[in-house]
Amino acid sequence: MKTMNTLKFKTNIKCGNCIATVTPFLNEAVGEGNWEVDVKDPKKVLTVSTATVDTVRQAIEKAGYKAEPLN
Known part of the structure; x- marks a missing residue:
């Protein structure tokens, strides 16, 4: 992952099924392999490169989850 635009979020994504649910939304928003x-x-940290906070938050919320920026 790139480090220059890396964002971290505390989420309520808890398991593999949750990840499967958000995958299409995040892949569309930030690109496959960028998250x-x-x-x-314990904070269920989502790490994303090449995106903005708003882009990630919208994709996560569209999938039915929450994400709060950590940095």
């Missing part, structure tokens, strides 16, 4: 979710982290 990942760490479901082992």
Whole structure:
């Protein structure tokens, strides 16, 4: 992942099924391979490169989840 535009979000994405649900929305918004979710982290951190906070938040909310920027 690129580091210059990396954003991190606290989410309520909890498991593989949740990731499967948000995948099409995030792939459309930020591109495949430009995001990942760490479901082992207590904050369920979503890391995204090459995107804006609003773009990511809209994609996550469209999928039915929440994302709060961490940085």
